[in-house]
Amino acid sequence: MNTKGRDNRTWLFPVLAISLTWAVVLVVGGMTSVFSTSCEDLVLAYETAMVAALYALCRAYGLRKESAAVLALSISITPFMFYFQIGGRGPLFGALPLVFGAWALLRCLMATKTPSLMALPAAFLVFLTLSWGRAQEGAALLIIAAACAGEVFAKDRRRAGWIAASVLLGIAAYAPVAGDLAGWNGGLFNSGRLVPTLGQVLNLSNPVWMPHVLSGTGEFLPAAPIFFAAWFAQPLLFFIDWRRLEWKGTAGIAGLAGIFLFLAVGPERLGPLSFPLLWVPYVQAALLVLLFTLAEQGNLVVSRARLGWAFAAFAVTSYCAVMEYPEPALHAAPLLLLPAVFIAALPKFLRTASLPFFLAVTTAILAVATIWTFSGAELAIPHPSALLAHPAAWHPFAFLAPAIGFAIWAYFAAAEARSAGRHS
Amino acid sequence: MTGRLDKFRPLGFALLGVFGVMSFIYELDHRFFFMDDRQIQYFPYGLVIRDALLHGNFPWVTIRTFFGGALWLDPQYGLYNPLSLAMDFLINREDLLFSAFLISLILNLLLTASAYTLGRAYGLQRNFAALLGLMAGINIYVLYFLSDTWQPGLISLVWFLLAWAGLKKLAETRGNVALRVLGASALIFLTVSSGWPHQYVALAAVMAVLFADTWRQDRKRALRLVWAGALGAIFSLPVLAPVATAAGYWTRAGGLFNNGVFTPDLGDILNFSNPAWLPHYRNAFMRVSPVPLFFAGWFVLPLLMMANLRRAARKLWKEQGGLLAILGVFILLVFSAQNMGPLRWPMRWLVDAQLASLATVLLLAQTTTLRADALRIKVALGALGVTTLAAIVESPPETAAVLWLVVLPALFIGALPFIKDRLAGFLGATSVVMVMAMALCFHSSSLFIDHGKRADSPGAAVADDGSQGYTFYWGIKEGFDDLSDERDFLLGGMGGYYNINTTNGYSSYSYKGLDEVFPGFHDFSYFAGTEKPHLAAREPETGAAFVDLLKISKIVTEKKAAPEGLGNGWHQSAETTPLTFEKHVTGGMAFDKDRLVTLRRRDANKLPGTVSWWSPGMAVGGAARPEANGETIDIKNGAQAGLVVFARLYYPGFRATLDHAPLRVRPLDGMLVAVEIPPDAAGALTLSFVPPFFGACLTLVALALAGWAAFFVAETKGRF
DSSP: OOOSOOOGGGGOOSTTTTSOOOOSSOHHHHHHHHHOOSHHHHHHHHHHHHHHHHHHHHHHTTOOHHHHHHHHHHHHTOHHIIIIIIIIIHHHHOOHHHHHHHHHHHHHTTTOSOHHHHHHHHHHHHHHHHHTTOHHHHHHHHHHHHHHHHHHHTTOHHHHHHHHHHHHHHHHTTGGGGGGGGGOOOOEEOOOBTOOOHHHHHOOSOTTOOOOOBOTTSSBOOSOOTTOOOTTHHHHHHHBOGGGOOOTTOHHHHHHHHHHHHHHTOOSEETTEEOGGGGHHHHHHHHHHHHHHHHTTSOBOOOHHHHHHHHHHHHHHHHHHHHHSHHHHHHTGGGGHHHHHHHHHHHHHTTSTTHHHHHHHHHHHHHHHHHHHTTTSTTOOOOHHHHHHSGGGGSGGGGHHHHHHHHHHHHHHHHHHHHHHHHO | OHHHHHHTHHHHHHHHHHHHHHHHHHHHOTTTTSOHHIIIIIHHHHHHHHHHHHTTOOOSSOHHHHHOSTTTTSOTTOTTOHHHHHHHTTOOTTOHHHHHHHHHHHHHHHHHHHHHHHHHHTTOOHHHHHHHHHHHHTOHHIIIIITTTOHHHHHHHHHHHHHHHHHHHHHHOOSOOHHHHHHHHHHHHHHHHTTOHHHHHHHHHHHHHHHHHHHHHOHHHHHHHHHHHHHHHHHHHHHHHHHHHOHHHHHHHOOEEOOOTTOOOHHHHHOOSOTTOOOEEESSSEEEOSSOTTOOOTTHHHHHHHSOHHHHHHHHHHHSHHHHHHHHHHHHHHTSOSEETTEEOGGGGHHHHHHHHHHHHHHHHHHSOOOOOHHHHHHHHHHHHHHHHHHHHHSHHHHHHTGGGGHHHHHHHHHGGGOOSOHHHHHHHHHHHHHHHHHHHHTTOOSSSTTSOGGGSHHHHTGGGTSTTOOTTTOTTTTOOOTTOHHHHHHHHHHHHHHTOOOSHHHHTTTTTHHHHOTTTTTOBSSTTSSSOBTTSBOTTTOOBHHHHTTOOEEEEEOOOOTTOOOOSGGGGGSOOTTOEEEEEETSOTTOTTOEEEEEESSOOOOSTTEEEEOTTOEEEEEEEEETTEEEEEEEOOSSOEEEEEEEEOOTTEEEEETTEEEOEEEETTTEEEEEEOTTOEEEEEEEEOOTTHHHHHHHHHHHHHHHHHHHHHHHTTOO
């Protein structure tokens, strides 16, 4: 039994040759290879793990359960996930759920009563992430750990030490192959390939925003709204009373959002790191967690003027979307009706307990509509009808994700009913 | 008298600053202001127009007006624009480089004055208005993009800012306004006649916002804008009508698409305070801009940091809501698609947006108390640090080479707490220093000669031959010293788009979509091995090669290399082509990265005038006799109906007569002028060009003027 699994082929990743893509240990990869029977299963496993990890991450940042569920749902079904993580690199190469899980545990280390106990699973997840063999995910973890340790350092140096220790432990387990690091290609340059711009990354609320991004071969990527993450992110900005906000405690996540944003817009090559586009999920996760952290403070104000500004901002991003890629954007223009309707309905739900339910349902509706609209695009996931016709769709495992969704919905419904009962 | 002069002292200093910066750049490199389109279009056409005027032929709209230039659909040559015409008379064949500098200097000084006027119209104090003017004159985009090449863009900006100021004053003035209405409409006409369609849109946006803003306050005053707009539109008809009649071209050149060329992104727009910001942008190639193209003023971010933004924004919104709305529209325009109907390259709205935002920031600095305490200075320095980091991220090695430039704004920011009451003067003086330092850094760069330093440019390689270093489009060495040679213009008109017609992986994405714009022209290639039809391909109706129909005798261009050193198709020119081109490499070394490559046909076309083909069985004799707006040749046809093809781009308004009897003129393959000749016809075939609806347009202008005169008389008599 060859558990090491290391041979010449582990170096043969064609696209990211310079990245640490050799996955020598491949614990999770190995498990998925053993237990999965088809690629569709892997997708579902990946998505399930993603939802769980994101939920844990949001909870680690103190978000309410409902908010955590909404964000977990939104981020795990973004077009970026479908087009790049699942479609191109997904279950086989994507370690995002591991990173988000490790991020959650490292964050928990800042507050848990038993950091010594938490440090071990955190170290294990760091190890698993590194063993996945992607330089980007490794760098992300180091950045996250540094941010968490930095945030807690002034108040409690011991906890900062636990965070550092868990990361070092995870890294140490990888020491046997450290010598191969010398084989990495470095460099610092930017030729613009797979490098999004600031506007492209920040415009994450418009479902027809199909940005011009050059692929690795110098062509534009296919027209797909790869940066669309959450329709509600931009409108929420206008309903928050910014003057009454407490910024205390948000420095860490805000800093991470800033760092990830910088990494996402380039340069194309930064030592062993390449393809800044792959930082986009981190930016989106950090920004959305930050947004919900602020929104949960209860300083949401409903007014016609704010609704007007939200619509104006939506109109501007829609204009930019059409101008960026006119022909496909106009083709997909009917899709804009959905967020417009959702924005109009948002004030009704904004200060009620059913807001998360509303956001979750609308997110799901928009996700399906987006997939449907862009199903013809290259790299797009199959048309929903084709998905349903596929035998894998009726695999028992396939019902897990809807079951989770149903559980979330049931939870919201129960919470709302309880809340209504209390008010009455 | 001294007191009156004192009022203009700030403007004087601003003009001096512009003069200083431009002279400095000229001294650094005499060739700076003689670049690209100025060589291949504006100067040659300017000379043609000047010669026509000197011979008593006012070129209403010459044939060449519409077939020259990279944007041959745009009426760029300003035939009705006094400033454009005046500049034509400043071209000195003996010293093209100094002519270019002089013209640019004059235009930049005028631009400074017009921005000053606009600032004053919006209530800026004289010193802040002068600062606005200075920043317009030494704006990097203006210096490195408009002043050295796109002369009409510069002229249109001069008129546009004055028109904007005039309309603003018109909306605010109380009492008699007839003269102001005439003035504003004249400025509208001048903006339109300068031939830069982007400013048409900007002007329409300004008028719409001013109208809406004034309508809320006083409907009567708002109506004045309508009158001025209507009068201006009528005055502009002689310019616009010929263009409007060419609907076929508009639809061909139209369409709504974006291939990413000259389309800035959000980061580019936001980061206009950092002198080391070398953005990635796309023209024919994805490349790092060799100059900080979007830099508009080092002080913008620091001033924002020092102002009480919340209070200032509220005040500005209340008092200058119109200006903010205009700024918003301009920014949206900058973010628009690469091609919108006849408009392309949204970066051309950049200066409009930058000047509007500068005016806003200066109003803010003027109307609020700026606090330069330690914390705010630190925040300003922090912002500079962030933008510098962004610059490094954008183009690491390129930025590293010029990173020392960031020291200057850091020092200036540090000095701000010591500036008490001469803020505008300090900002102006430091800006001049800043732009001079940038010129030192970047004078050897060019937006058009790739990354090669000018000292190493193709022109430099042959600078000793008396051609002033520029032979590639207009070189004595190549035998094109006759500037009225029609073939030059054809090359100028179309070569620009042939150049980018390569299909290797690196450049094809950049201009994806141009096929839709120029289906007739762009489908050519002089490279073997591409998917496009070759220039040697046969035109179906005549059976002649396109290169013959176009009378192309030479194609000259430069090699442009992608940042990684990938070629852009030039390697393909090493292959044998069926065109019997000979490869001529100026400077000796073939296919060197920065060398000029010339492809020249062996057999020069000796057909008369611009005639490039005629049907078999027809005889065309003698030399062509040029006329003011055309030419005459002698023909004799056989028993079959025939066709004479001219190497001119077809445009509505061409007329042909055979001994004064009209003949049918039609486009050949959608692009060239073809005249149908009846069987057995013989005589003098005259091809001429008269702008469509020209008489009707002039009549309307006269009627509008008469109407205005009646209004003027009535107003002076107190009836209004």
